Amino acid sequence: MESKGMPAIHVVVLADELDRLEARGFVAAATAMAVSIGATVDALIIGVAPGEMYAKDAVQAGAGRVALISHPALMVPAHTDQLLALLEDVLPQAMTPAQSGGHVSLCLFHADAVGEELAARLAARMDGTALGRCSNIEGRAGGLRVHKSVFGGRMDVALATDAGPCFAVIRSIKAAGADATDDSARLSDEAVTHFNLDDTLPAIGHISRNPSQQQRKRLEGARIIVSGGRGMEGPDGFLQLQQLADALGAALGGSLPAVDAGWAPVSHQVGQSGKYVTPELYVAVALSGTPQHMAGIGPDTDIVAINSDEGAEIFKGAKTGVVADWKELLPALIRRLDQAA
Amino acid sequence: MNIILFISGIADSKWPPPTLQLDPQAAGAAAAAPPKKLSPFDESALECALKIRDADAQTRISVFVVGAPVQESLLRAIASFRLDHVAGLTVVEPELWDARSLARRFGDVLARQTETIDLVLIGREFGDFDDGLLPPYLAEVLRLPFVGLVQEVRCDAGEWIFFRERGDIEERIRVRPAALASITNDKRNRLRFPLMKNIAAAKKAAFVVENTGPGSEARVRLLSSSVRTVSRQQDGCRMLAGSIEAQAEELSAFLLSRVKA
Numbered sequence: 001m002e003s004k005g006m007p008a009i010h011v012v013v014l015a016d017e018l019d020r021l022e023a024r025g026f027v028a029a030a031t032a033m034a035v036s037i038g039a040t041v042d043a044l045i046i047g048v049a050p051g052e053m054y055a056k057d058a059v060q061a062g063a064g065r066v067a068l069i070s071h072p073a074l075m076v077p078a079h080t081d082q083l084l085a086l087l088e089d090v091l092p093q094a095m096t097p098a099q100s101g102g103h104v105s106l107c108l109f110h111a112d113a114v115g116e117e118l119a120a121r122l123a124a125r126m127d128g129t130a131l132g133r134c135s136n137i138e139g140r141a142g143g144l145r146v147h148k149s150v151f152g153g154r155m156d157v158a159l160a161t162d163a164g165p166c167f168a169v170i171r172s173i174k175a176a177g178a179d180a181t182d183d184s185a186r187l188s189d190e191a192v193t194h195f196n197l198d199d200t201l202p203a204i205g206h207i208s209r210n211p212s213q214q215q216r217k218r219l220e221g222a223r224i225i226v227s228g229g230r231g232m233e234g235p236d237g238f239l240q241l242q243q244l245a246d247a248l249g250a251a252l253g254g255s256l257p258a259v260d261a262g263w264a265p266v267s268h269q270v271g272q273s274g275k276y277v278t279p280e281l282y283v284a285v286a287l288s289g290t291p292q293h294m295a296g297i298g299p300d301t302d303i304v305a306i307n308s309d310e311g312a313e314i315f316k317g318a319k320t321g322v323v324a325d326w327k328e329l330l331p332a333l334i335r336r337l338d339q340a341a
Numbered sequence: 342m343n344i345i346l347f348i349s350g351i352a353d354s355k356w357p358p359p360t361l362q363l364d365p366q367a368a369g370a371a372a373a374a375p376p377k378k379l380s381p382f383d384e385s386a387l388e389c390a391l392k393i394r395d396a397d398a399q400t401r402i403s404v405f406v407v408g409a410p411v412q413e414s415l416l417r418a419i420a421s422f423r424l425d426h427v428a429g430l431t432v433v434e435p436e437l438w439d440a441r442s443l444a445r446r447f448g449d450v451l452a453r454q455t456e457t458i459d460l461v462l463i464g465r466e467f468g469d470f471d472d473g474l475l476p477p478y479l480a481e482v483l484r485l486p487f488v489g490l491v492q493e494v495r496c497d498a499g500e501w502i503f504f505r506e507r508g509d510i511e512e513r514i515r516v517r518p519a520a521l522a523s524i525t526n527d528k529r530n531r532l533r534f535p536l537m538k539n540i541a542a543a544k545k546a547a548f549v550v551e552n553t554g555p556g557s558e559a560r561v562r563l564l565s566s567s568v569r570t571v572s573r574q575q576d577g578c579r580m581l582a583g584s585i586e587a588q589a590e591e592l593s594a595f596l597l598s599r600v601k602a
Contacts, residue, residue, distance in 0.1 A: 077507045077508060077510060080487075080489075116472065116473040117473070117477045120440060120473070120481075121477045121480070121481050123441070124478045124481030125481055129560045130440045130474045132473070132474050133473075148472070150469055150470050150566075151352060151354075151358040151469045152351070152354060154354070154358050154568065154569055155567065155568050155569060156567050156569055157563060157565065158563075158565045158566075159438060160562050160564050161561045161562070204486040204487075204488070205486065205514050205517070206514070207513070209511070209513075210510070210513075211510065212510060212511050215509050216509065224599070249600060256526060259528075261528060262527070266492065266525050266527055267506050267508055269526075273382070273465070280599065280602075281599050283596070290354070291354075320580075320581065320592075321578040321579065321581070322580070324588055328585045329585055329589055329592075332585055333593055333596075336590065340593065340597055
C-alpha cells in the first residue's frame with residue numbers, strides 16, 4: 001500500500017477473531033488517534049475469506065484505504081506464526097521511513113492476546129518499538145506520546161518514543177453510527193485492494209484442537225455480563241451465577257481469584273490482566289472491585305453490584321447496588337426472573 | 342531438562358504505588374519502592390516448572406529475579422522452593438518501559454549460560470509495567486518457538502506439550518526443545534506452599550545479584566505519571582433497600598427492563 005501525502009497508520013483487523021461490531025469499533029478508535037497524529041488509516045483485513053462488508057465497515061469507520069487479504073489455510077482461532085508470515089510480507093515495505101513521510105510509523109492491533117503477541121513479535125523482527133496496550137496515542141514533535149495504565153490499573157503514565165516502527169494494541173470504541181453501516185454501499189476500486197494468497201504457511205510443532213467440554217457465551221460483544229469474584233466461595237456459587245446469566249441471556253465472567261480457583265475459565269477473566277469488556281450492564285456479584293478488575297470494564301458500562309460488605313470498593317463504581325449475601329439474594333432473584341420468562 | 346524462569350514480582354497492592362522516576366539518573370526513588378510479591382503469573386510459571394520437576398527429578402530449575410532494584414525478600418521467597426539456582430538481575434527503571442531493551446538484556450544473560458536451555462518460562466505479564474509484550478519479544482530475540490497463555494506444561498518423550506484454552510477450544514501444542522512459553526493463571530498451576538525446612542534454608546542463603554550496568558538504550562521514556570483516584574461513578578450508587586425479597590423484587594424488575602431495552 002503506497003503512501004501519498006499524510007503518513008498512514010496501519011491497522012491490522014483479524015476478521016476471524018473479531019465480529020463486525022468489534023472490528024468497526026477498532027478501526028474507529030484507530031481513526032480517532034490518527035486524527036490527533038495527523039495521519040490517515042490504512043486497514044489490513046486478514047482472514048480465511050473476509051467478507052467485503054468488513055472493508056465497507058472499515059471505510060465507514062474512517063479508513064482511507066483497505067487491503068482485504070484472504071488465505072484459505074489460516075487457522076481459526078488464529079495461529080500467530082501464520083499471521084506473522086503474512087504480515088512480514090507486507091508491513092516492512094509499508095512502514096519504511098520513506099513511506100511514513102519522515103514520521104514515526106505506527107501499526108495497531110486489537111487489544112487481545114493475539115494482537116499483543118503479534119505486535120510484540122513484529123516489533124522484534126523489524127527492530128521496532130513495542131508500545132503495548134495503549135489508551136491513547138498522540139503525535140508529538142518527532143515521535144509519539146502514548147498513554148497507558150500500569151501497576152494493575154492503579155496508575156496512568158505518559159510515555160514518549162521517537163524510534164519507529166512502533167507497534168501498539170488499542171481497544172475498540174463504540175463507533176458513531178455503529179449499527180447503521182450501509183451494506184449496499186459500493187466501494188471504490190481505489191479504496192479496496194484484494195489479495196488472495198495461497199502460499200505455504202508455517203507452524204510451530206504439532207497442534208491438536210478439541211472443543212471445550214463447556215460451551216460458553218462469549219464475553220466479547222455481550223450486552224450483559226454476570227461476573228463473580230472470590231466471595232462466591234466455590235464452584236457451586238458459580239453454578240448459581242450461570243443460572244442468573246442464563247435467565248438474563250448474559251455471558252458469565254470472573255475475577256482473577258475466581259479463575260485462579262478454577263471456578264471460571266481464564267478465557268472469561270475480566271480485568272487488567274483478562275478481558276476488557278464493554279457491555280451495557282455488568283452484574284458484579286461478590287466482587288470487591290479492585291482497580292485491577294475495574295480496569296477491565298468499559299467506562300460507559302452500568303455496573304450493578306451485589307456484595308455483603310457495604311464498604312466494598314465496587315459500590316464506588318456501581319450505578320445500582322444491593323448490600324446482601326448472594327446466597328440469600330440470588331435464589332430469590334433467579335426465581336423471579338424465571339417466573340417472568 | 343533445564344528450565345529458566347524470569348520473575349519480576351509486582352508491587353504489593355496494599356501499599357500505594359511508588360513514585361516513578363522521570364529522571365533516570367535521579368537517586369532515592371528506589372528506596373521508596375513498596376515491597377514486592379510474586380504476581381499471579383509469576384506464581385503460575387513457577388508452579389509449572391515445579392510440576393515438571395515433580396515428574397522428572399533430573400530437571401534443573403534456575404530463576405533470575407529481575408528488579409530496579411532486586412528485592413531480597415523476593416529472592417528468599419523464590420529460593421524457598423529449593424531451586425537449583427536463584428540469582429538477581431538488576432536493571433534500571435527505563436528498561437522496564439521498553440520490552441526491546443529488557444529482552445536484549447535477558448538474551449545476554451542466557452547467552453552466558455553454560456548448560457543447554459530446554460525451556461524458558463515467564464508469567465504472561467512481566468511485573469508492573471508490562472502488559473504481555475516481554476515474553477513474545479524475548480522469544481524472538483532468542484529465536485525460540487513461542488507459545489503464549491499456557492496453562493499447563495508437560496514433558497513427553499523429550500518434547501514439550503503445552504496446554505491452553507482459547508475460547509471454546511482446548512489446544513495441545515507439541516514442540517521440541519528449546520521453547521519459550523508465557524504462563525497464565527489456572528487452577529492447575531496454583532503455587533504450592535514451600536516446606537518449612539526450605540523456608541528456613543532460604544533465610545540463610547546468599548544470592549548473587551548481577552548488576553552489569555546500563556543495557557541497550559531504552560527507546561521509550563517516561564513523561565509523566567499520576568495515581569488513578571477518580572471514581573468511575575460520579576452520581577453515586579443507588580442502593581436497593583428492604584428485605585431480601587424486596588431487594589430481589591426491585592432488582593429483577595430493573596434487570597428485566599434492561600434486558601428488554
